[in-house]
Amino acid sequence: MIAESFERIYRQNCHNLGIFTSTDFGLIDRIRRDEDIPLxxxxxxxxxxTAELIRRGGPFRLTEARRAGWRARLTAAGQRPxxxxxxxxxRASGRAEVTSGQSVFARTVWRYAHEYVSPTSISFLRRE
Incomplete structure (x- = not known):
């Protein structure tokens, strides 16, 4: 999907569904020429x-990769309170430090599903 801009949640949903997104309109001509576009x-x-989620095609494949041993090389958050x-x-991610905007895997006690997305999520989980 190529657009001038994407709302954050919409773009995240595309990534979770394995849909590639870009704001580079130069890709359109490359696609029309049947050019291979590098991931x-x-x-x-x-x-x-997020990059690995995109490479894998969504959270299910990323979870499979983690179960098979793939681990993200996350950078240190830095020294600050x-x-x-x-x-x-x-604490939930087993890291000494995190910072705002950093992506981590964390164990959760509570999980929440918005009513709008619950049926879709449940169908994906059943399919997988």
Missing amino acids: EEFTRGEDVL MTYAEKIVA
Whole structure:
């Protein structure tokens, strides 16, 4: 999908469904010429986990890769006091530090599903 811009949640949903997104309209002519587009065109500028999510085609394939041993090489957050929320996320992710905007895997106690997406999520889980 190529557009001038994407709302954050819409773009995240596309990534979760394995839909490539870009704001580079130059890709249109390349696609029309049947040119191979490197996957990096769609992961450029993304954090490590989001880029891998895009490469894998969504959260199910990324989870399979993690179960098979793939681990993200996450950078250190840096030396500064953490907020209370960051401390909670750091503890849940098994990391000494995290910072706002950093992607991590964390164990959750509570999970929430918005009513609008619950049926779709449940159908994906059953299919997988």
